[in-house]
Amino acid sequence: MHLLNTLYLTTPDSYLRLENQTLAIEHNHELKLRVPLHHLSSVVCFGPIQLSTPLMHGLAQQGIALVLLNEQGRFQARLEGPMAGNVLLRRAQHQAGQDGERSLALARAFVAGKLRNTRSLLLRGAREAKTAEDEAALTRQAQNLAASLRALPASADLDQLRGIEGEAARQYFAGLSLLVRADARDAFHLRDGRTRRPPRDRLNALLSFLYSLWMNDCRSALEAVGLDPQVGFLHALRPGRAALALDLMEEFRPLAERLALTLINRQQLRAEDFVQREGGAVSLDPEARKAVLVAFQERKQEALQHPLLAEPLAQGLLPLVQARLLARAIRGEADVDGAPASYVPYLIR
Amino acid sequence: MLVIVCYDVNTETREGRRRLRRVAKLCEATGQRVQKSVFECQIDLAHMEELERKLRAAMDETQDCLRLYRLPETRGAEVREYGRFKAVDFEAPLVL
Numbered sequence A: 001m002h003l004l005n006t007l008y009l010t011t012p013d014s015y016l017r018l019e020n021q022t023l024a025i026e027h028n029h030e031l032k033l034r035v036p037l038h039h040l041s042s043v044v045c046f047g048p049i050q051l052s053t054p055l056m057h058g059l060a061q062q063g064i065a066l067v068l069l070n071e072q073g074r075f076q077a078r079l080e081g082p083m084a085g086n087v088l089l090r091r092a093q094h095q096a097g098q099d100g101e102r103s104l105a106l107a108r109a110f111v112a113g114k115l116r117n118t119r120s121l122l123l124r125g126a127r128e129a130k131t132a133e134d135e136a137a138l139t140r141q142a143q144n145l146a147a148s149l150r151a152l153p154a155s156a157d158l159d160q161l162r163g164i165e166g167e168a169a170r171q172y173f174a175g176l177s178l179l180v181r182a183d184a185r186d187a188f189h190l191r192d193g194r195t196r197r198p199p200r201d202r203l204n205a206l207l208s209f210l211y212s213l214w215m216n217d218c219r220s221a222l223e224a225v226g227l228d229p230q231v232g233f234l235h236a237l238r239p240g241r242a243a244l245a246l247d248l249m250e251e252f253r254p255l256a257e258r259l260a261l262t263l264i265n266r267q268q269l270r271a272e273d274f275v276q277r278e279g280g281a282v283s284l285d286p287e288a289r290k291a292v293l294v295a296f297q298e299r300k301q302e303a304l305q306h307p308l309l310a311e312p313l314a315q316g317l318l319p320l321v322q323a324r325l326l327a328r329a330i331r332g333e334a335d336v337d338g339a340p341a342s343y344v345p346y347l348i349r
Numbered sequence B: 001m002l003v004i005v006c007y008d009v010n011t012e013t014r015e016g017r018r019r020l021r022r023v024a025k026l027c028e029a030t031g032q033r034v035q036k037s038v039f040e041c042q043i044d045l046a047h048m049e050e051l052e053r054k055l056r057a058a059m060d061e062t063q064d065c066l067r068l069y070r071l072p073e074t075r076g077a078e079v080r081e082y083g084r085f086k087a088v089d090f091e092a093p094l095v096l
Helices: A052-063 A087-098 A101-126 A131-156 A159-177 A202-225 A245-263 A286-301 A315-331 B013-028 B045-058
Strands: A005-009 A017-021 A022-027 A030-036 A040-046 A065-069 A076-078 A272-274 A282-284 A302-308 A310-314 B002-008 B032-035 B038-042 B065-071
Touching: A005 A286, A017 A052, A040 A202, A040 A302, A052 A065, A052 A076, A052 A131, A052 B045, A065 A202, A076 A202, A087 A101, A087 A315, A101 A131, A101 A159, A101 A245, A101 A315, A131 A159, A159 B013, A202 A245, A202 A272, A202 A282, A202 A315, A245 A286, A282 A286, A286 A315, A302 A315, A310 A315, B002 B045, B013 B032, B013 B038, B013 B045, B045 B065
Parallel strands: A005 A040, A040 A065
Antiparallel strands: A017 A022, A022 A030, A065 A076, A272 A282, A302 A310, B002 B038, B002 B065, B032 B038
């Protein structure tokens, strides 16, 4: 499997057009870059980027997704060719969504993946902790998460499950700043836990931005395997909400958090890379956002061991692989031992 | 894999200049121009065969010439570049 590239455009008033099967990017009438379309799997535009209709046609024909985000990285729209995938799979998905037992089993798998991966993140933090206090606090948090994990099978319905997840997340976010290097904790901590719309501190702003990047990749992956990104199991259905993409993303959140922590702890991001706006919202400054995008893209090229496939896999392909495993579970295909396949989330080692 | 495409098209006649434009367009659509008639293309074998077929159809083999070099992946050690032009790595992060 080959990981095709994503082109991110963040320079306001860039103009994109199709020129002889390549995407040409101009700024102030000056040609900045030309990329042959066959290198791309998606084009992501932040804010006021202009593009020509022939380019939209070209992208749609080649099956390249065009994603429009606002300047903060929030999803606005997505242009994609004729819906791919198989109607029988989508029907199976809708049926699974109406089947309480199956929905609950899938939702549990998503939450379990997230809690397991979060726990790995904490344990790694505990191993690398500089002080005994931090180590003890992180170990205690990891133990709390382990308790939440043990409580999962007992959850009788979605509400209980969401309750366990919400409580675990609240505790985890309360302690997340322990993973930030000591001299950066003043600048990077979650002031009132997790805040979004808008994020109210630097760490929240960075997390929101990284989550939105993962979210786009999860959504693309689901579309690519032919699942309907709006019909979720853990997240309630709501018009316009890509509930299944949110479900799938749960197990990858800790990867976004890990990258955020790396950027802060290696001092690739500093306090002054964020701007405070009126009303208390905090966002990344445009240059720093580019640096985050580059780091994100580089991270996606890094190979991780996938426990089920037992071979190294570029991190950027994880959503695609997991979406395929999910499609298999939704179809109810038989596993090697003959029982219907259940969904196994990706677990960080 | 990296494929280097070089061509010489005889432009003495109007027909020759037309062929040159056609050949150049095919290369531009596939890779990046690194010198006047030299292109670097990051493509797979199937894509290369297709390009080769189209280029041969566009050229006049009695007057022009075409060379394609296939470079296997050797982790970025295929090319050393100096001077004014810096090629874009289409597999690295593309953030503008």
